[in-house]
Amino acid sequence: MNQRFDNVDRDTFRPALALPRSVYVHVPFCRHRCGYCNFSVVAGRDYLVDRFLNAIETEIGWLDRQFEIDTLFLGGGTPSHLSPANLERLMAAIRARFSLADNAEVTAECNPNDLDEATASALAAIGVNRVSLGVQSLDAAKLASLERDHTADDVHRAVERARSFATSVSVDLIFAAPGETRDAWQVDLDAALRLQTDHVSAYELTYEKGTQFWNRLNAEAITEADEDTQADMYTHAIERLNDAGLAQYEISSFAKEGHRCRHNEVYWNGRPYFAFGPSAARFVDGVREMNHLSTMKYFKQVEAGERPIDFREQLSPEPAARERLAIALRHVDGVECESFERETGFSVAQLLGKHGPSWQQDGLLVMDDRVRLTSAGRMIYNHISSLIERAVA
Ligand code: SF4
Incomplete structure (x- = not known):
């Protein structure tokens, strides 16, 4: 495991926030x-x-x-x-x-x-x-x-x-x-x-x-x-x-x-994005927001000069890192371990906990400088992602 992040305060760590593109x-x-x-x-x-x-x-x-x-x-x-x-x-x-x-x-x-x-x-x-x-x-x-x-x-x-x-x-x-x-x-x-x-x-x-x-x-x-x-x-x-x-x-x-x-x-890749219109979900400045699902409610709020937001959350650092890892594993390339740790403050091995070694042994996950699911792992992606998102250290 990379040692350079041992001094990170994982309760307060905030990744450098990029502007959405x-x-x-x-x-x-x-x-x-x-x-x-x-x-x-x-x-x-x-x-x-x-x-x-x-x-x-x-x-x-x-x-x-x-x-x-x-x-x-x-x-x-x-x-x-x-x-x-x-x-x-x-x-x-x-x-x-x-x-x-x-x-x-x-x-x-x-x-x-x-x-x-x-x-x-x-x-x-x-x-x-x-x-x-x-x-x-x-x-x-x-x-x-x-x-x-x-x-x-x-x-x-x-x-x-x-x-x-x-x-x-x-x-x-x-x-x-x-x-x-x-x-x-x-x-x-x-x-x-x-x-x-x-x-x-x-x-x-x-x-x-x-x-x-x-x-x-x-x-x-x-x-x-x-x-x-x-x-x-x-x-x-x-x-x-x-x-x-x-x-x-x-x-x-x-x-x-x-x-x-x-x-x-x-x-x-967990990058930020703007979004507009009914039900549109955005991720800006580390905050997830979702507009009203109902088009009529969306209209009424915008017409009243109010932001039409139905749901807003800023995950604390660990759940945010878990979510980012789970989403990244949808991608066949997975994610590069060192940059993941640098950007989230958490190592991949730490977030996978006891599941990491056992999934590798069962041929569901590969971990070298990147972590990614095998084709067998992708077949049960929903199960794997739900375990990652649940705190399991
Ligand atoms: S109603 Fe049909 S065409 Fe419209 S968004 Fe849904 S699936 Fe697509």
């Missing part, structure tokens, strides 16, 4: 709400778009100066649901306080059936250079069961349009949908690979409380894939995507060389 903006509009979705979304209420843009202009305008940023992520909801004029207005609000560094990554989440010529031109004009398409599947029956309103043809057209202006195109996929078999997932994944995108995010379907899918699951109207099938599907995805040149770099993320999502890497 990343911004997330949550655009809550969608045509309809998909049955599995628990995001902060207002579906079918486009008359609120003006009110949203006013609120975003106000919220961003509360910053008292200009910042330079390396990554901007327009997420949602569905940013591509905004009209070209409204996309332009949104970017003007962002640029009022944020200038984009040379070579900045600017991502927009898009629904395949939104990406017509006009929207693609507008996204290109405002500087979007990375498109993340909410594809989820190319199988008609699975798309219907997920309540998606696009077709495989829409996806092919959208990928072509995205390629015409973006330097990086990503697709989101879902596996373990209700009734989906391993064979069906293989066929679906192969269809997605034929799109030859630069990046794929593959997520296992989760049944979140409060969603239609949660209610149906509890009413036994749909069934969840069993754990073995889920693990099988995930393993197949890793192998197939890696074989196709999309190397896994995070639990759910796969990229060709040079196409990792730089914005998401900010989160996994």
Whole structure:
């Protein structure tokens, strides 16, 4: 263990706080709400778009100066649901306080059936250079069961349009949908690979409380894939995507060389970021804040001149270091031990406690100058991260 930090007072240690160089903006509009979705979304209420843009202009305008940023992520909801004029207005609000560094990554989440010529031109004009398409599947029956309103043809057209202006195109996929078999997932994944995108995010379907899918699951109207099938599907995805040149770099993320999502890497590396809009979560000056999930409550607070914050916490040094380590282990590269200790005041070995040696012995974790999970460790990431976040010295 590195001895240079033995004199650190671990109750009061505060890492040197860097200025954020990343911004997330949550655009809550969608045509309809998909049955599995628990995001902060207002579906079918486009008359609120003006009110949203006013609120975003106000919220961003509360910053008292200009910042330079390396990554901007327009997420949602569905940013591509905004009209070209409204996309332009949104970017003007962002640029009022944020200038984009040379070579900045600017991502927009898009629904395949939104990406017509006009929207693609507008996204290109405002500087979007990375498109993340909410594809989820190319199988008609699975798309219907997920309540998606696009077709495989829409996806092919959208990928072509995205390629015409973006330097990086990503697709989101879902596996373990209700009734989906391993064979069906293989066929679906192969269809997605034929799109030859630069990046794929593959997520296992989760049944979140409060969603239609949660209610149906509890009413036994749909069934969840069993754990073995889920693990099988995930393993197949890793192998197939890696074989196709999309190397896994995070639990759910796969990229060709040079196409990792730089914005998401900010989160996994424990770096700070600004965020605006309903439900947006930020990490600035060592403080985590989250805006109100309810879009209406977000509007009302901003319109009343109040910051729309629902939740705020500044973790004490040890929980903050534990959280940072747990998040970093999502990344296949893990984290460099010495810089982790320098920045948090805690050594990795100390935080892993008795689990460190036993996870290494069981082939779940590797520790040299870096600490990272093996592929077996990533299979049980949720279990490992919960033990790290719980104090166990
Ligand atoms: S399009 Fe995306 S954000 Fe909108 S309801 Fe469906 S899953 Fe949720």
